[in-house]
Every structure is written in C-alpha cells, then in structure tokens.
Amino acid sequence: MQNIEKKFWLEKFDCFSITGKDARKFVNGITTGNILNSENEVIKTCWLTPKGVMRALIEIIFLESNLEVIILVGNTHEIIDYFNQIIFPADDVIMSKPFLINRIQEIDESTSWRTYRPIFFKTEDKEFEIYKNKLNLLNPNDLKLWKINQAIPSLEREINGKNNPLELGLKDLIDFNKGCYLGQETMSKIKNVSSLKQEIRIWKSFESNLNLDVEDKNLYINSAKDISVGKITSIFKLDSQIKGLAMIKRKYLEEGSYFFSEIFGKVIINKSIGSIFI
Known part of the structure; x- marks a missing residue:
C-alpha cells in the first residue's frame, strides 16, 4: 500500500x-x-x-x-x-x-x-x-x-451576528442536557421543534467567465433569478478553483444540488463532512 x-x-x-x-x-x-x-x-x-x-x-x-x-x-x-x-x-x-x-x-x-x-x-x-x-x-x-x-465558520462572514450554531452545523458542540447557559432557551426551542431556517453548505463554481463586477451575493434557484435560495458568505479562489460557503434556506435544499449565482454562474452545493444538523 x-x-x-x-x-x-x-x-x-x-x-x-x-x-x-x-x-x-x-x-x-x-x-x-x-x-x-x-x-x-x-x-x-x-x-x-x-x-x-x-x-x-x-x-x-x-x-x-x-x-x-x-x-x-x-x-x-x-x-x-x-x-x-x-x-x-x-x-x-x-x-x-x-x-x-x-x-x-x-x-x-x-x-x-x-x-x-x-x-x-x-x-x-x-x-x-x-x-x-x-x-x-x-x-x-x-x-x-x-x-x-x-465549513469552519469565519468571523464577519458566517459568524456575522445573524447565524446560530445549529445552522452552522455545530450541533455536536451543544450540550442540550446541561443547565442554564447563554442562548440555551433559543437552542432548546429550535431543537425541540426542528425549526432551522437555513444550513451552511460548500459551493463550487464551474464557470470560467465570471461576472466579478456584480455584487449580488444571493444564490438563486435558476438563472432567471426567480427565487433566492440563500446567500454566499465566503469566497476562495485559487488558480482554477472557486469555492466558498453559503447559507442555504432549508426548504430549498431538496430542490437539487445546483443553484445559480449572478457572479459565479452555475454552482454545485455540498454538505461538509464536518457539519452536523438537527
């Protein structure tokens, strides 16, 4: 071997x-x-x-x-x-x-x-x-x-004053059985009613002609931009690789693994092996 x-x-x-x-x-x-x-x-x-x-x-x-x-x-x-x-x-x-x-x-x-x-x-x-x-x-x-x-979150990107750790795939870092702590009531409520609105995903672009002048960070269900399914939070470009993280609305996660970005064109989304959701 x-x-x-x-x-x-x-x-x-x-x-x-x-x-x-x-x-x-x-x-x-x-x-x-x-x-x-x-x-x-x-x-x-x-x-x-x-x-x-x-x-x-x-x-x-x-x-x-x-x-x-x-x-x-x-x-x-x-x-x-x-x-x-x-x-x-x-x-x-x-x-x-x-x-x-x-x-x-x-x-x-x-x-x-x-x-x-x-x-x-x-x-x-x-x-x-x-x-x-x-x-x-x-x-x-x-x-x-x-x-x-x-899908390790970054400050001011995924940790931006809006997202909670369950949306960021960090369920295993929360002890739901211990006593009181900051944010406990919200964490318990989300877990008990399974009310996550979004989940973090990795996205990857296959386009070579990028529309870098556009500032629209939304991801859409198709190129007609009929429905916004989430928002890009992180971008990483190295040589031909263009990847990043995005917060995707949970109700659209079963719509398929491909979405559309005005900047990055057709993108595929995947769950990271590090993410654990309720």
Whole structure:
C-alpha cells in the first residue's frame, strides 16, 4: 500500500487562562459545552448571544490548576471584556491577559476537523520549532481551502451576528442536557421543534467567465433569478478553483444540488463532512 504522509494544521490563536475554584462553573454558564462534567482534556464549544446567535468558536483546555480558553474564531477583546464584566465579587475566578498559543492538529480530507485532538505549544517552548519542522504542514492557501471544505465558520462572514450554531452545523458542540447557559432557551426551542431556517453548505463554481463586477451575493434557484435560495458568505479562489460557503434556506435544499449565482454562474452545493444538523 502507498504510504501517504500525514498532513497538519498549524496556526497561532489568542488564548487566556481562567483560574480559581469557580473557573469551570463560570465557563459552563457562558458556553454551550458541558464544562463541569467533561472527561476530555480538550473540548470545543460556542459562545452565543442571549438570543442564541453565534459569537465565537472556542476551545477549552483542562489543566490541573486552570482552564485555557483558545479563541478559534471570534473577537478576543470582546470575549475577554464580556467575561470580565460578569465575574461577581463572590466568584473565585481570575482571568489572565491574552497571549498567543501555537495549535497543531492532524487533518485529512475525509474526516471532520473535530475528530483529531490538537496539541499546543506556548510561543516560548523550545521544543516547538523542533516538533514543527518534522511535520508536513498545510501552506496558507491549502489551509484556507481545507477550512472551506470543512465549513469552519469565519468571523464577519458566517459568524456575522445573524447565524446560530445549529445552522452552522455545530450541533455536536451543544450540550442540550446541561443547565442554564447563554442562548440555551433559543437552542432548546429550535431543537425541540426542528425549526432551522437555513444550513451552511460548500459551493463550487464551474464557470470560467465570471461576472466579478456584480455584487449580488444571493444564490438563486435558476438563472432567471426567480427565487433566492440563500446567500454566499465566503469566497476562495485559487488558480482554477472557486469555492466558498453559503447559507442555504432549508426548504430549498431538496430542490437539487445546483443553484445559480449572478457572479459565479452555475454552482454545485455540498454538505461538509464536518457539519452536523438537527
């Protein structure tokens, strides 16, 4: 059999520490994951508005004396400011200033990005350079393309003050059985009545003559633009490849795998292997 070299995703992210005996309880009340009872050493979770809108994609590292909060996608200062604002005087919770952390994760094309456990190096770790140089790292363009194929949301694009994590295919990052947290009421309501209005999809264009002067980001059911079925949120162009992410109205998902964009012509849409919907 052919020996295929493993590929790795390396990226620097903002991180901050939360210490104190109430650290887990504090983070549990803010995020969608079960921080209190997690048996994992690293979990991914979401920070939402009270109305259930996605604000950040977060990773929590459980250490003996503290939690480390990694901002995978989100506004670090907004998160830290909010967390600081809701610490009560009685809470035994102390937050550090943000710092950078190197995050390394094995990836492949056929498995969700949430499958592999990442490892972390502080910027001052001497072992980091030695370890990094042994790996087959994705270059920046290949990493962008891989993230599109995984439907990993981006700030100001898919995380835009409108979409919720269930629409973004992040159902597995929400614990529906834990106690109260920000956005819980909306998440439970959507799940219980299966009322998702849209879902994230990967789109790909086959056109060579693109109408790049047009700013219409809508996707339509046909070239006559009779019905808008969704909106393009991300665009990635590399050589002949033109792909991106779009939010598609759920009621049109069974209309077929092809839609029409005034900019990109005929596009095919696919669900990512990383997306899990209700």
